[in-house]
Amino acid sequence: MNDTNWKEMGENIALLHSFSRKVLAQHYLLTITTNELDILTWIFFAKGKETPIKISQDLKLKKESVSRTLKSLIEKGLVKKELNNLDERSYYLAITEKGIETLDENYIYLMKPYYYLKRNMGDDYDLFIKQVAEADKLLTHFNNGGTSE
Known part of the structure; x- marks a missing residue:
């Protein structure tokens, strides 16, 4: 792996997985x-x-x-x-x-965790959603053959 920061990235991945499991807990x-x-x-x-x-x-x-x-x-x-x-x-x-x-x-x-986050994060929630949308767009590009650089 070229990125020497892989341990930090691994922690970030674990955090995203944990977040996803908590959001999906209502399923x-x-x-x-x-x-x-x-x-x-x-x-x-x-x-x-x-x-x-x-x-x-x-x-x-x-x-x-x-x-x-x-x-x-x-x-x-x-x-x-x-x-x-x-x-x-x-x-x-x-x-x-x-x-x-x-x-x-x-x-x-399904929406309960999102409403909870919106109430408790305020304007930061909107920024968070905007960043997730941008990340989703980038990953769509990457998955369609875009480069990772």
Whole structure:
């Protein structure tokens, strides 16, 4: 490893993992799986223009995993298929009223740690989120073949 500061970076990684586990600690209260919640949320924000392939690409999930999760969401009545008028072989995914209710009920639990941080960090929380968004953008570039330098 070229970076002589690897021990400090290792501590930082451990801190980020610890933070993530604490934020995700609310997941045991969810009524659907985290994959289902991720995909349901993605469909909600897409407002009816999402396809299984696009979900797979955007969320970096295997097609098989997306297909299994969508099958479950459809069986539970949380998502429905809407035919694509331009291409009879493809379809869009739309969230149902039951799906919106499920999002509401699950986000109550999921958002608790974020609201807690926002209340206790004040303006620093907004800066933190802005920095996470920038780091996410950089990592997207890196994962798409960008250099680490």
